[in-house]
Amino acid sequence: MTGRKPFLDALVAWLRPDDVLISCLGANARWLPHLPVRSPVFAMCDSMSAAIPLALGVALTRPDRHVIALEGDGSLLMSPNVLATVAAARPANLTTILWVNGHYESSGGQSLPPAPVDWPALARAAGIARVETVTEPGALAQALDGARAAREPTVLVLPIAFDPAEEIPPYSERPEEITARFRL
Amino acid sequence: MTGAGRIVAGLESAGVTLAASVPDTWIGKLMAEVRRSPHLRAVDVAREEEAVAVACGVNLAGGRGAVLIQNAGLLNCGGILGGLVALYRLPCFFIVSLRGDARDPIFYHQPKGKVTEATLKAWGLAYALADRSGDLAAQVRTGVEAAAAARAPYVLLISGEDLA
Numbered sequence: 609m610t611g612r613k614p615f616l617d618a619l620v621a622w623l624r625p626d627d628v629l630i631s632c633l634g635a636n637a638r639w640l641p642h643l644p645v646r647s648p649v650f651a652m653c654d655s656m657s658a659a660i661p662l663a664l665g666v667a668l669t670r671p672d673r674h675v676i677a678l679e680g681d682g683s684l685l686m687s688p689n690v691l692a693t694v695a696a697a698r699p700a701n702l703t704t705i706l707w708v709n710g711h712y713e714s715s716g717g718q719s720l721p722p723a724p725v726d727w728p729a730l731a732r733a734a735g736i737a738r739v740e741t742v743t744e745p746g747a748l749a750q751a752l753d754g755a756r757a758a759r760e761p762t763v764l765v766l767p768i769a770f771d772p773a774e775e776i777p778p779y780s781e782r783p784e785e786i787t788a789r790f791r792l
Numbered sequence: 793m794t795g796a797g798r799i800v801a802g803l804e805s806a807g808v809t810l811a812a813s814v815p816d817t818w819i820g821k822l823m824a825e826v827r828r829s830p831h832l833r834a835v836d837v838a839r840e841e842e843a844v845a846v847a848c849g850v851n852l853a854g855g856r857g858a859v860l861i862q863n864a865g866l867l868n869c870g871g872i873l874g875g876l877v878a879l880y881r882l883p884c885f886f887i888v889s890l891r892g893d894a895r896d897p898i899f900y901h902q903p904k905g906k907v908t909e910a911t912l913k914a915w916g917l918a919y920a921l922a923d924r925s926g927d928l929a930a931q932v933r934t935g936v937e938a939a940a941a942a943r944a945p946y947v948l949l950i951s952g953e954d955l956a
Binding site for chain 2: 630650652653654655656657658660661662663664665666667668669670687689690692693696697783784786787790792
């Protein structure tokens with residue numbers, strides 16, 4: 609199983625300047641300032657579970673932009689209800705990337721409750737018809753192309769390895785800097 | 793015009809384009825009026841924290857969003873008010889049904905009514921009680937503008953009487 613960083617690199621390479629990236633807290637938000645992201649980014653350092661509904665608000669307000677929400681399995685387990693909210697709102701321009709590593713990585717690597725959650729099935733059961741599992745970084749761009757073209761909400765499930773020894777940069781941006789820089 | 797109609801007129805004139813909501817009996821009546829507006833999009837969410845994030849997303853994207861929920865839902869929102877709204881200094885306008893005060897005929901709302909204003913004060917949130925004898929639309933506009941100016945939450949508490 610691949611780690612997070614090759615997938616994140618593939619995502620960053622795929623993004624266009626007119627896309628919008630909303631990131632959950634943790635490793636994604638800590639890596640992104642160090643990557644050549646061409647699109648506006650709002651990366652959080654707190655607010656578990658906020659990424660998808662925040663991205664939904666952006667997507668509904670700017671239907672001309674494709675919005676990508678990054679969320680972790682721990683955050684989504686806390687609020688899986690948001691999948692039904694997205695299914696009901698049916699934004700044509702929202703893609704959610706769900707990182708699945710079974711751990712609360714940003715709080716010390718504790719395990720999630722050891723339930724065998726079937727994430728694609730959970731998303732489908734909530735009403736999101738377009739769900740795809742991506743297991744190789746080399747396949748992510750094609751999956752994202754498909755999500756962009758589909759004009760319906762999409763969830764891409766990315767099973768990734770949990771590596772407690774991964775050297776992730778610390779948070780390097782202040783929240784007020786992130787808000788001030790985010791312009792569409 | 794009903795009070796609900798005047799509140800929605802206030803949202804429209806303040807430039808709000810999206811209302812995210814979990815309904816109760818009162819907020820449901822208000823959302824019915826929202827759904828009749830050609831200028832507002834109603835977004836039904838499953839939990840109140842989602843409504844806050846959706847409205848903040850609207851504001852981040854250059855629009856104006858509003859959160860329409862019951863006070864029970866507002867009490868759920870302490871985490872996201874701290875971890876998103878306050879941390880990133882985002883405007884967030886709320887219309888909240890104040891269940892359990894002396895005007896509410898339903899007994900089981902009373903515990904929430906007893907703590908709502910105290911909680912708003914403890915959280916340091918700007919708020920006002922709607923006054924149906926005055927200009928409700930202006931009260932809504934005042935709240936929306938206050939949230940935008942302060943880049944912070946503003947809560948307008950309403951009663952069922954205000955919607956009539």
